[in-house]
Amino acid sequence: MKRNLSVKQLAKLAGVxxxxxxxxxxxxxxxSEKSLRAVEKVxxxxxxxxxxxxxxxxxxxxxxxxxxxxxxxxxxxxxxVKSGIEKALGDYADIQISLDxxxxxxFDLFSFREVKDRIDAKLYDAAIxxxxxxTDTREFxxxxxxxxxxxxxxxxxxGGTSPYASFTAPQEACGGMVCRLLxxxxxxxxxxxxxxxxxxxxxxxxNVLERRAGMDSYLKATGRSAEIIKEVEISLTxxxxxxxxxxxxxxxxxxxxxxxxLNSRGHIMADILTKIGVKGIRTVSFDLTEENIDCLxxxxxxxxxxxRPVRQGYSAIVALIDHLLYxxxxxxxxxxxxxxxxxxxxxxxxxxx
Amino acid sequence: MKRNLSVKQLAKLAGVxxxxxxxxxxxxxxxSEKSLRAVEKVxxxxxxxxxxxxxxxxxxxxxxxxxxxxxxxxxxxxxxVKSGIEKALGDYADIQISLDxxxxxxFDLFSFREVKDRIDAKLYDAAIxxxxxxTDTREFxxxxxxxxxxxxxxxxxxGGTSPYASFTAPQEACGGMVCRLLxxxxxxxxxxxxxxxxxxxxxxxxNVLERRAGMDSYLKATGRSAEIIKEVEISLTxxxxxxxxxxxxxxxxxxxxxxxxLNSRGHIMADILTKIGVKGIRTVSFDLTEENIDCLxxxxxxxxxxxRPVRQGYSAIVALIDHLLYxxxxxxxxxxxxxxxxxxxxxxxxxxx
DNA sequence: CTGTTAGCGCATTCAC
DNA sequence: GTGAATGCGCTAACAG
Numbered sequence: 115m116k117r118n119l120s121v122k123q124l125a126k127l128a129g130v131x132x133x134x135x136x137x138x139x140x141x142x143x144x145x146s147e148k149s150l151r152a153v154e155k156v157x158x159x160x161x162x163x164x165x166x167x168x169x170x171x172x173x174x175x176x177x178x179x180x181x182x183x184x185x186x187x188x189x190x191x192x193x194x195v196k197s198g199i200e201k202a203l204g205d206y207a208d209i210q211i212s213l214d215x216x217x218x219x220x221f222d223l224f225s226f227r228e229v230k231d232r233i234d235a236k237l238y239d240a241a242i243x244x245x246x247x248x249t250d251t252r253e254f255x256x257x258x259x260x261x262x263x264x265x266x267x268x269x270x271x272x273g274g275t276s277p278y279a280s281f282t283a284p285q286e287a288c289g290g291m292v293c294r295l296l297x298x299x300x301x302x303x304x305x306x307x308x309x310x311x312x313x314x315x316x317x318x319x320x321n322v323l324e325r326r327a328g329m330d331s332y333l334k335a336t337g338r339s340a341e342i343i344k345e346v347e348i349s350l351t352x353x354x355x356x357x358x359x360x361x362x363x364x365x366x367x368x369x370x371x372x373x374x375x376l377n378s379r380g381h382i383m384a385d386i387l388t389k390i391g392v393k394g395i396r397t398v399s400f401d402l403t404e405e406n407i408d409c410l411x412x413x414x415x416x417x418x419x420x421x422r423p424v425r426q427g428y429s430a431i432v433a434l435i436d437h438l439l440y441x442x443x444x445x446x447x448x449x450x451x452x453x454x455x456x457x458x459x460x461x462x463x464x465x466x467x
Numbered sequence: 468m469k470r471n472l473s474v475k476q477l478a479k480l481a482g483v484x485x486x487x488x489x490x491x492x493x494x495x496x497x498x499s500e501k502s503l504r505a506v507e508k509v510x511x512x513x514x515x516x517x518x519x520x521x522x523x524x525x526x527x528x529x530x531x532x533x534x535x536x537x538x539x540x541x542x543x544x545x546x547x548v549k550s551g552i553e554k555a556l557g558d559y560a561d562i563q564i565s566l567d568x569x570x571x572x573x574f575d576l577f578s579f580r581e582v583k584d585r586i587d588a589k590l591y592d593a594a595i596x597x598x599x600x601x602t603d604t605r606e607f608x609x610x611x612x613x614x615x616x617x618x619x620x621x622x623x624x625x626g627g628t629s630p631y632a633s634f635t636a637p638q639e640a641c642g643g644m645v646c647r648l649l650x651x652x653x654x655x656x657x658x659x660x661x662x663x664x665x666x667x668x669x670x671x672x673x674n675v676l677e678r679r680a681g682m683d684s685y686l687k688a689t690g691r692s693a694e695i696i697k698e699v700e701i702s703l704t705x706x707x708x709x710x711x712x713x714x715x716x717x718x719x720x721x722x723x724x725x726x727x728x729l730n731s732r733g734h735i736m737a738d739i740l741t742k743i744g745v746k747g748i749r750t751v752s753f754d755l756t757e758e759n760i761d762c763l764x765x766x767x768x769x770x771x772x773x774x775r776p777v778r779q780g781y782s783a784i785v786a787l788i789d790h791l792l793y794x795x796x797x798x799x800x801x802x803x804x805x806x807x808x809x810x811x812x813x814x815x816x817x818x819x820x
Numbered sequence: 821c822t823g824t825t826a827g828c829g830c831a832t833t834c835a836c
Numbered sequence: 837g838t839g840a841a842t843g844c845g846c847t848a849a850c851a852g
Contacts, residue, residue: 118560120829131839136831144837165561167520168829171844207471208518208845283816290812332812450816455808459643459685463636463803473845484823489847497821521845524828561829824851833842 119160128156140441164440176210177438178237179431182229182254183244183268184220189404191378191423194466195244195268198427201467206435214238220246221313230254240434241265242427245272246319264445266433268426270320271448279433280448283421285321288453289328289376290335292398295417295455296372297338304371305342307363309383312349325376325400344370348382360386364395373397381405384414402456402464410458422451424466472513481509493794517793529563530791531590532784535582535607536597536621537573542757544731544776547819548597548621551780554820559788567591573599574666583607593787594618595780598625599672617798619786621779623673624801632786633801636774638674641806642681642729643688645751648770648808649725650691657724658695660716662736665702678729678753697723701735713739717748726750734758737767755809755817763811775804777819 121139125132130149137145138153139162145153186193196215203211216233219225226247235241235257243265245251255275258265264278271280296306308326310318318326333340346363348356360383364370373395375383380399387395398417399406409415429449436442456464474492478485483502490498491506492515498506539546549568556564569586572578579600588594588610596618598604608628611618617631624633649659661679663671671679686693699716701709713736717723726748728736733752740748751770752759762768782802790798809817 121831122829125839132830133832133839134837137838140831146837149837163560165524165829167523167561168844169831170520171518171524171828171846172830172832174831174844207516208520287812287816291810294810294812452807452817453813454805455810455813457644457647457808459640459647460806460808463640464805474847475845478823485846486823486825486848487821490822493847495848499821502822518845521828522847524830524844525846525848527828527847822852824849826847826849828846830844831842833840835840836838 118163118165120165124153124156124160124162127160128152164442166440169439170209173439174210176212177239177434178212178214179434180214180216180233180235180238180241182216182218182233182241184246185217189407191269191401191403192244194402194423195427198424198429198467199242199431200427201424202428202431206431209435209439211431211435218246220319223247223250226250235261235263238263239438240278242268242430242434243277244268245270248272248320251275264434264437266430268430269423276446278437278445279430281426281429281433281451282448283453284450285324286328286331288400288419288421289325289330290332291419291453291455292325292374292376293329293332293336295398296374296396303338303342305344305367305369306372306374307344307346307367307370309373309375309379310345310347311377311379312347312351319377322376329374348379348386356382357386357389361390364390364392371395375399377401378403378406380415380418381409384409384412388414407461410456410461413458416457418456420454420456420464420466422454422466426451428467471516473518477506477509477513477515480513481505519793522793523562526792527563529565530592530787531565531567532787533567533569533586533588533591533594535569535571535586535594537599538570542760544622544754544756545597547755547776548780551777551782551820552595552784553780554777555781555784555788559784562788562792564784564788571599573672576600576603579603588614588616591616592791593631595621595783595787596630597621598623601625601673604628617787617790619783621783622776629799631790631798632783634779634782634786634804635801636674636806637803638677639681639684641753641772641774642678642683643685644772644806644808645678645727645729646682646685646689648751649727649749656691656695658697658720658722659725659727660697660699660720660723662726662728662732663698663700664730664732665700665704672730675729682727701732701739709735710739710742714743717743717745724748728752730754731756731759733768733771734762737762737765741767760814763809763814766811769810771809773807773809773817773819775807775819779804781820 121132121135125135129152134145134149135153138150183195184192186196216229218229227250241258245267251272252274259276267277267280269282271282297303330340344367346360373383378401380397384397396416399415400419402418402420406415406418410418474485474488478488482505487498487502488506491503536548537545539549569582571582580603594611598620604625605627612629620630620633622635624635650656683693697720726736731754733750737750749769752768753772755771755773759768759771763771
């Protein structure tokens with residue numbers, strides 16, 4: 115069974131013309147039952163692999179891709195996703211892709227609604243969605259489903275939708291990682307503090323909730339008491355009281371030897387602990403944001419878990435190209451990204467891609 | 468300054484033909500001073516980016532690449548490098564590359580000499596070398612230099628050679644990582660044990676030596692005493708005595724709370740510690756070999772540092788393709804791979820590529 | 821030294 | 837329904 119036959123060769127074998135083979139390969143119809151069977155027979159016998167180069171060069175139409183994600187801030191998670199998308203665009207510069215960026219405020223449902231209502235799905239060949247609000251996202255995706263326009267999720271997956279692919283991190287497992295990294299190997303376990311942020315509406319993001327649940331599962335699975343987790347609240351809007359609150363908390367919980375910040379605000383806790391002057395507490399946070407990186411370098415933040423946002427964005431584009439141009443991949447797959455453990459020593463060499 | 472001009476367009480702008488532009492782009496000579504200047508002027512004004520698809524499709528010659536690496540064992544480091552090379556070949560199936568694999572015994576200089584003497588450099592378009600023996604590798608590379616055949620290093624770089632690229636891990640920094648991961652956050656530092664293997668000739672590999680040096684630098688840089696590192700010897704050839712030796716070692720050094728194995732044999736130490744029945748000692752080793760992975764899952768090995776061997780192999784091929792086909796990249800660059808920290812919780816989701 | 825040209829494998833248009 | 841013909845951008849062989 116030799117591979118890599120060209121369309122022309124296949125056509126000869128099937129006793130039809132290249133045009134007909136092409137019509138079969140792309141399900142473009144207008145093929146007689148007889149020709150169809152002939153081509154399919156040859157195809158199943160010899161197999162066929164697109165020559166992506168020839169395909170790309172010939173198929174030089176342009177694609178419009180919509181990107182709807184939370185507004186990126188300087189050096190934060192979503193700016194990483196964005197740069198991953200942009201990097202992919204550069205790597206595939208020979209394919210004409212034009213992007214429409216739409217940003218919303220991830221803390222404001224109405225900003226998402228406003229963006230979403232402005233969008234005409236029909237204009238696009240595909241979409242990349244960084245979801246936050248379940249119900250509204252589901253409704254939004256429905257509009258793409260109706261038009262059979264493929265979309266992929268980055269960062270999180272929303273149930274009840276049918277994305278072409280999803281790229282997300284294993285949040286539960288990350289919760290377990292946090293525990294393992296913070297529990298020292300003592301005979302008697304030390305305690306772990308979790309920093310919670312007071313938030314408008316009091317709701318934590320689903321990622322944070324899943325990570326928190328992962329911590330509990332870990333403790334259960336390793337036969338430890340859930341009691342060793344202590345929670346402390348931090349206010350973003352009224353930060354003056356935070357230092358005192360943490361100091362008091364640590365006095366009351368002297369066995370705390372590790373601090374977990376389940377979102378990207380580890381730098382806040384690092385700064386507070388530095389102000390208080392405590393030593394010997396290990397801190398973990400998420401996302402290689404600029405602030406977190408500074409703390410890592412300064413040694414005030416010990417570990418950052420990176421969920422490869424750049425790669426998520428990059429993979430999203432690659433998945434769509436694979437689909438739109440090359441008709442490969444099976445749809446609907448949820449791709450879990452690696453959860454990388456970054457410390458001061460490996461950071462300088464770290465590359466997501 | 469618009470981009471993505473085609474060769475034809477550039478030719479028109481320079482007042483020459485496409486053939487001449489092509490000759491300039493590929494340094495193929497036979498171009499008059501005048502034409503050269505005209506083309507270069509246009510080139511510098513407008514820039515030029517190959518359309519890799521058109522290039523690949525047109526340039527359909529085949530390439531022979533030589534791969535000289537230590538013999539891979541099942542699920543070990545070099546088998547990962549090998550699978551990275553093979554994966555790249557699959558991804559670039561549209562480019563005709565044929566590989567000649569040559570394996571040598573990394574513990575036997577003479578096996579390398581034997582392999583090397585069998586090789587006729589002129590047969591190849593490029594080579595990938597996993598070096599072990601400095602002097603002989605240097606001589607070997609000289610033969611490629613003479614023929615202007617590009618070669619890349621994986622795993623390590625050998626001084627005094629001029630590879631097109633090198634892919635290697637930051638071994639010194641990895642030594643630092645080991646220390647940081649093993650030192651608990653106590654007021655008083657615990658000790659770290661380093662496992663050494665008795666070896667024929669008593670020489671450690673250069674990677675191990677660099678990692679060991681990195682540990683010392685780390686201690687110095689963080690103001691700790693070099694005294695906290697204790698060394699224990701293990702015998703590969705006479706393993707019966709190992710368990711007792713380690714047990715005795717731990718009795719004599721009760722403050723050891725972390726074990727470092729600077730090569731890929733962490734599983735040996737993990738098994739010994741399990742036999743002895745000690746708890747509360749954290750162990751670190753290198754490379755995601757099958758044995759190490761088993762120990763990681765069983766919880767007897769705590770941390771594995773992975774230096775992305777798959778990616779090293781993959782990148783080596785990509786670098787050569789970039790060079791041979793697309794004339795891009797600047798030569799001579801040493802690419803440091805990420806050093807990934809793998810624990811039981813992130814292992815299931817870990818992907819090098 | 822230089823311009824012209826054929827052809828790579830695929831997609832698509834246009835006659836038949 | 838179908839095949840022939842054209843072109844994508846680049847490379848290389850060839851004729852001048």
